[in-house]
């Protein structure tokens with residue numbers, strides 16, 4: 304097994320002085336898609352913000368290619384090779400498509416790669432990002448993460464509010480990113496789409512990991528996913544852990 | 554009377570720039586910087602202290618501007634370091650404290666109203682053009698030209714350079730900007746330093762007209778804020794216009810003996826009227842949205 308590009312150990316994350324994420328440990332391997340699932344409010348975004356440095360870490364370590372990054376400012380984590388595609392398509396709306404890419408471009412980053420993946424962006428390179436369609440904005444924020452030549456890319460709710468056709472296309476692109484050797488961490492509402500392209504999955508509930516395992520264990524098993532999301536009678540070893548975690552929470 | 558309005562334009566150009574600096578600081582680093590003109594005055598007085606001792610004017614100007622840039626940069630770094638996550642009003646309060654402290658120190662070092670009026674070099678005082686009975690002092694084209702130059706330069710920097718684009722990105726989405734690798738703290742300190750230097754130059758420009766005591770020059774912040782309010786802390790063109798108008802108003806009031814002694818109140822009147830106007834519109838808007 305290859306060394307993980309991203310490794311979390313015992314990570315706790317706060318939001319407004321309240322601890323939301325508790326004791327999360329997980330790895331993301333280069334060239335693979337690691338899937339993070341969970342109900343609304345489970346803490347997926349908070350975990351990503353913690354990794355990227357937008358939310359304060361309460362405990363634990365984050366290693367990128369073996370080097371600890373949890374003490375670095377967000378921009379230094381980006382320089383270290385962490386790309387973060389935030390929830391809700393956070394383009395710089397007043398800048399053009401190309402300017403959006405330029406501001407995050409790093410030495411080894413290449414706009415050509417982005418335009419090859421998303422030809423529609425090249426056609427609209429002079430357009431203000433605020434005028435793009437939802438799908439195009441998602442392409443732009445993906446592209447923006449890519450031009451910083453990242454080793455790890457975190458993607459939060461990529462398909463939220465997008466047409467199925469666009470979602471399938473973007474999922475293909477996520478696969479391509481992994482194909483380039485990037486470690487992709489993917490958060491998805493549409494669990495099955497993500498489980499199809501992912502290798503490992505982690506399910507969060509109330510800020511704790513209640514399942515970690517290969518994606519095929521969950522693929523197509525709606526009932527099990529539902530129980531993992533919302534709790535219920537124990538089903539496996541992972542579930543028992545979750546039960547313990549829950550009683551601790553309440 | 555026309556003469557005084559025209560003469561007011563030379564202050565107007567300077568006020569426009571001060572307003573511009575306030576708006577830029579607010580938009581780029583999200584701080585209402587009350588200490589801005591005090592920092593500028595510090596730099597300006599470093600400069601006159603040097604020229605008083607026989608140092609070459611240009612060298613002194615350079616050293617003064619560098620001093621203001623450094624001081625402002627240090628303040629910016631302190632705010633970034635210790636107040637990054639705080640509310641805007643907390644940061645504004647910090648700059649008010651800095652303003653008070655700097656003014657006290659400045660008056661102490663360089664003298665107040667009665668004791669220490671310094672002689673600022675005034676190379677642009679002579680009239681240049683006389684159109685009929687209207688006299689246009691040289692300081693008017695100089696001030697307007699300087700305002701245009703700085704505005705255009707800042708505009709080009711923001712829209713044509715990668716650094717400027719990064720600043721725009723930072724202004725629009727600070728969190729996202731950092732996440733994509735834009736070094737927000739460094740850029741913020743750069744903005745503070747740049748604003749400090751520009752403010753110092755503006756203070757030097759208006760000092761001969763306003764008289765060279767520290768308190769008056771550092772108190773220019775009220776004018777700067779009034780001008781920034783005309784642009785609603787957003788619009789650069791409106792801010793520039795506001796500066797020119799304020800300068801003319803001041804020129805006008807100085808030409809009328811009866812109100813001349815209240816000249817200093819002009820910025821406060823502008824602030825009051827704008828506040829009243831905006832709140833009226835808000836009431837209007839909410840009444841309609843219901």
Ligand SMILES: Nc1ncnc2c1ncn2[C@@H]1O[C@H](COP(=O)(O)OP(=O)(O)OP(=O)(O)O)[C@@H](O)[C@H]1O
Nearest residue numbers: 318319321323341342343344345346347348349350
């Ligand atoms: N600023 C905040 N202050 C306090 N609590 C917050 C704050 N932001 C989020 N939370 C809480 O943290 C928890 C996790 O939120 P988070 O956005 O991480 O969930 P999520 O899994 O990403 O949900 P979704 O699928 O809806 O995006 C929620 O209970 C939310 O109410």
Ligand SMILES: [Mg+2]
Nearest residue numbers: 347348390460
């Ligand atoms: Mg979320």
